[in-house]
Amino acid sequence: MSVRHLCAVVLLLAGVGVLALSAVALLVLPRPYARLHALSPAASLGTPLVVLAAAAETGPGRAALKLLFIALLSAAGGAVTTMALARAQLRADGAARRTGAVGRSPDHTPPPVRPPDSPSPSPPGGEGAAPGT
Amino acid sequence: MTAWQGAVLALLVGVLAPATAAVCRGTAHHRLAALSLTSTTATALLVALAQASARPSYTDVALLAAVLGPVGMLTFARCLPQGAEDTPGTDCPGPAERPPDGAGPPLGSAPLPGTDRSPGAGRPTAAGRLPGAGHPPGAGQPSDAEPPFDAGPSASDGGA
Numbered sequence: 001m002s003v004r005h006l007c008a009v010v011l012l013l014a015g016v017g018v019l020a021l022s023a024v025a026l027l028v029l030p031r032p033y034a035r036l037h038a039l040s041p042a043a044s045l046g047t048p049l050v051v052l053a054a055a056a057e058t059g060p061g062r063a064a065l066k067l068l069f070i071a072l073l074s075a076a077g078g079a080v081t082t083m084a085l086a087r088a089q090l091r092a093d094g095a096a097r098r099t100g101a102v103g104r105s106p107d108h109t110p111p112p113v114r115p116p117d118s119p120s121p122s123p124p125g126g127e128g129a130a131p132g133t
Numbered sequence: 134m135t136a137w138q139g140a141v142l143a144l145l146v147g148v149l150a151p152a153t154a155a156v157c158r159g160t161a162h163h164r165l166a167a168l169s170l171t172s173t174t175a176t177a178l179l180v181a182l183a184q185a186s187a188r189p190s191y192t193d194v195a196l197l198a199a200v201l202g203p204v205g206m207l208t209f210a211r212c213l214p215q216g217a218e219d220t221p222g223t224d225c226p227g228p229a230e231r232p233p234d235g236a237g238p239p240l241g242s243a244p245l246p247g248t249d250r251s252p253g254a255g256r257p258t259a260a261g262r263l264p265g266a267g268h269p270p271g272a273g274q275p276s277d278a279e280p281p282f283d284a285g286p287s288a289s290d291g292g293a
Contacts, residue, residue, distance in 0.1 A: 009136045012181070016143050019174055023148040026155055026170055035166045043173045050140070050177040051195075054184050057137075063189055067180065070192070070199050074176055077203030081169050084210040089162050092213065 008057040015049030022046060032089050036082055043078020047071070137185035144178045165209050172202035 018041055025038035048071035055067035134142075152174060155167035176198045183191035 012136055012140050015177065016140050016147075019144060019177060020147045022170060023151045023174075026167055027151055032160075032162050032166075035163065039166055039169050039173075042170055047173050047177040047199075051180050054180045054192075057184055063192065066192060066196065070176065070180065070196050073196070073199040074173065077199065077206075078169075078173060081203045081206040081210075084207050085162070085166055085169065088165070088210040088213045092162065 004056055004059065008053045011049050011053035011056060015046050015051075015053060018042065018046035018049060033086065036086050036089075039085065040078065040082045043081065044075045047074040047078070135185065137181055140181045141178060141185050144174060144181060148174045149178065161213055165206070165213065168209070169202075169206050172198065172206065176202065 022038045022042035026035055029035050029038055051067050051071040051074065055064040055071070058064045058067065149171065152167050152171040156164050156171060158164075159167075176195050179191050179195035179198060183189055183195065
């Protein structure tokens with residue numbers, strides 16, 4: 001067993017371990033924003049480690065360069081994807097807070113910032129059908 | 134069994150199967166997160182499979198998955214339902230039904246669509262944009278120009 005093969009096996013074990021931990025975290029973590037912490041290491045650490053293991057096993061050459069490019073693409077794409085998912089979740093939280101549809105799904109619990117439309121929705125001149133009159 | 138074959142098996146059973154199971158349940162955002170993990174794992178799996186089976190051409194498929202996976206995820210994240218979670222009919226909003234606040238600005242600078250920026254002063258001009266609060270002062274019925282969405286429990290009853 002050469003040193004290169006040993007390095008490849010170590011990198012491969014680390015990568016598969018990170019990916020398995022991410023899968024477990026995706027199933028276990030309850031909140032949507034916590035689940036993003038499961039996605040990000042898988043894309044920016046797990047897959048690049050596996051691909052780097054393949055590059056170390058392949059040895060210097062064009063194939064290793066292609067594998068390094070795959071690792072780079074996976075890391076960059078994973079970061080961008082995680083940010084996009086977080087932004088979509090944030091947008092959905094904002095819309096749910098606006099419409100008052102909080103708590104419709106079990107794990108969708110945005111922080112209770114303020115109830116919708118309770119702080120001064122009515123202008124001083126009287127708004128809508130006055131309920132007392 | 135070599136280390137690469139063991140890695141392929143571990144990725145298939147230990148990562149891809151739970152992630153695929155997570156794709157099939159939960160809310161839309163949960164499913165999309167699981168789909169992202171599935172795409173990431175597929176790239177690693179294809180690379181490991183190329184090493185395990187000594188077929189370097191599988192690496193090209195992994196390269197394609199690494200390129201197209203984030204693109205698909207970005208598209209799905211863009212087209213997620215914005216308002217009520219998991220409403221089956223609300224797919225990718227077209228340009229006409231997009232909320233006017235979040236339509237124009239580029240990625241990263243769009244404000245939240247529900248942040249009412251004009252609590253009291255801009256009330257007459259914001260009657261079209263804030264449907265539940267834009268009633269005429271004397272009428273109890275909403276105006277005809279209101280868009281159909283967002284007729285939730287807002288200030289339609291006068292707000293006490």
